[in-house]
Amino acid sequence: MTYKDIVNQIKLKKSFLCVGLDSDIAKIPEFFKKYDNPVFEFNKQIIDATQKYAIAYKPNLAFYEALGIKGWEALEKTTQYIKNNFPEIFLIADAKRGDIGNTSQLYAKAFFETLPFDAITVAPYMGSDSVSPFLSYKNKWVIILALTSNQGASDFQFIEDKSSGLKIYQTILKTAFNWGHKENIMFVIGATKADMLKEVRQIVPDHFLLVPGIGAQGGKLEEIVNFGINSKCGLIVNASRSIIFASKNKDFAEQAATEAHKLQNEMNNLLKINKII
Amino acid sequence: MTYKDIVNQIKLKKSFLCVGLDSDIAKIPEFFKKYDNPVFEFNKQIIDATQKYAIAYKPNLAFYEALGIKGWEALEKTTQYIKNNFPEIFLIADAKRGDIGNTSQLYAKAFFETLPFDAITVAPYMGSDSVSPFLSYKNKWVIILALTSNQGASDFQFIEDKSSGLKIYQTILKTAFNWGHKENIMFVIGATKADMLKEVRQIVPDHFLLVPGIGAQGGKLEEIVNFGINSKCGLIVNASRSIIFASKNKDFAEQAATEAHKLQNEMNNLLKINKII
Numbered sequence: 001m002t003y004k005d006i007v008n009q010i011k012l013k014k015s016f017l018c019v020g021l022d023s024d025i026a027k028i029p030e031f032f033k034k035y036d037n038p039v040f041e042f043n044k045q046i047i048d049a050t051q052k053y054a055i056a057y058k059p060n061l062a063f064y065e066a067l068g069i070k071g072w073e074a075l076e077k078t079t080q081y082i083k084n085n086f087p088e089i090f091l092i093a094d095a096k097r098g099d100i101g102n103t104s105q106l107y108a109k110a111f112f113e114t115l116p117f118d119a120i121t122v123a124p125y126m127g128s129d130s131v132s133p134f135l136s137y138k139n140k141w142v143i144i145l146a147l148t149s150n151q152g153a154s155d156f157q158f159i160e161d162k163s164s165g166l167k168i169y170q171t172i173l174k175t176a177f178n179w180g181h182k183e184n185i186m187f188v189i190g191a192t193k194a195d196m197l198k199e200v201r202q203i204v205p206d207h208f209l210l211v212p213g214i215g216a217q218g219g220k221l222e223e224i225v226n227f228g229i230n231s232k233c234g235l236i237v238n239a240s241r242s243i244i245f246a247s248k249n250k251d252f253a254e255q256a257a258t259e260a261h262k263l264q265n266e267m268n269n270l271l272k273i274n275k276i277i
Numbered sequence: 278m279t280y281k282d283i284v285n286q287i288k289l290k291k292s293f294l295c296v297g298l299d300s301d302i303a304k305i306p307e308f309f310k311k312y313d314n315p316v317f318e319f320n321k322q323i324i325d326a327t328q329k330y331a332i333a334y335k336p337n338l339a340f341y342e343a344l345g346i347k348g349w350e351a352l353e354k355t356t357q358y359i360k361n362n363f364p365e366i367f368l369i370a371d372a373k374r375g376d377i378g379n380t381s382q383l384y385a386k387a388f389f390e391t392l393p394f395d396a397i398t399v400a401p402y403m404g405s406d407s408v409s410p411f412l413s414y415k416n417k418w419v420i421i422l423a424l425t426s427n428q429g430a431s432d433f434q435f436i437e438d439k440s441s442g443l444k445i446y447q448t449i450l451k452t453a454f455n456w457g458h459k460e461n462i463m464f465v466i467g468a469t470k471a472d473m474l475k476e477v478r479q480i481v482p483d484h485f486l487l488v489p490g491i492g493a494q495g496g497k498l499e500e501i502v503n504f505g506i507n508s509k510c511g512l513i514v515n516a517s518r519s520i521i522f523a524s525k526n527k528d529f530a531e532q533a534a535t536e537a538h539k540l541q542n543e544m545n546n547l548l549k550i551n552k553i554i
Contacts, residue, residue, distance in 0.1 A: 152404020
């Protein structure tokens, strides 16, 4: 999927919402248990109900791996379902992979060939050769962890470099800026640190930012947009639990749609205010 | 598996060898293609041939994920085969996972419950809560990336902290030192940087170090031992390709055993010289 395709979707759907498919089998409604693959059936209904309001879906690999082969099957079926029925959707593997070159090559194959993902989240600690194999795929994307929204983020991400004065997350933005370009690299910027988006935008003004952490993790959409939007929008904002687990009852899909619609409505207004649409 | 169990195995087998199961389907002998699960059949024969000389096996997840469901099946079968037949073996998932707390919890479930691993490699970038869920399992281990053996390692791992003067990899050692103890945390220290093991040992004198990168990646065993050994050995040294792909012919298992035996022989001598056995 190209940069232009993503921008077009944002304008068409008046949304920059990503729905996180953190489909924890322990949290999906009870009556799915009767299906052969409960997680896939749950995802299918969530996707059908919310796809009008979302431009991207982001399965979180941990929730699938925890189920072993059955989980991998749910992941395969879910991604194929999206690609077959909604080919315009930007499909992100929230996998946070990263290893030496010859290993990353195989991870790239796993997510870009064996599975039909458009993008994968990657941990930058091992440096350039842990990322470059993903970048050799045309129209595929790497989304590099820069600033995360969890508590432990403060352990290492804010350390200041003695020689440059930059914080580690800023060094990562600056360094990775040269690994590719705005058409194959995005960055993860945790939403609980919305004011830092200003600093981020000084280093990567044109790149898309994937912003997790609104809803259950507490980030506010308006703040994110104020500090992070650019002339092409440049934001993909993710909500997971607040949408997919909006209800545990028969009306779970309807309630998920309502929550997604609420966010899309807010996004529509913010896109208008910022003259993107 | 406990610290004591690992030390006992080292003394019994006179070895601290880990065999990396980077079982790339493109590189295993042709005649395995006839099997329903070629990678598992290959692994089984490699394990049977080398287990006398090794205390640990380390499947590299990328090589399994690249095959989709079939790969996950190979991984499940391989790990079960090891646990059923050689329960004394220390089983490491080279997965380099790491995410916010509730996600890491699910990764821990995937590798410590759904699969029977004793340990998992973890990327530290997201900090303490990305690691702590793994540490809540009794007799299971987290192996934290500190210093890696790839070229990209120099992108971020050697940045010096303005306030402490420590390099990032040293800060990770120092910080993670407080997350657990020598009986549930190990560190990955790339073997191409053997002289840095001296610095590492100043911070974590008692912890086990997992040292990848000998053989195909070029590290030298004697150097590693000179700089890295402690009174309980404290080293697990990994070789992958140089063992499992020692031959592409019918004699692949025999050749793998020969390569593993060579290393075990060297290790035996070094353990004696250092009065561990």
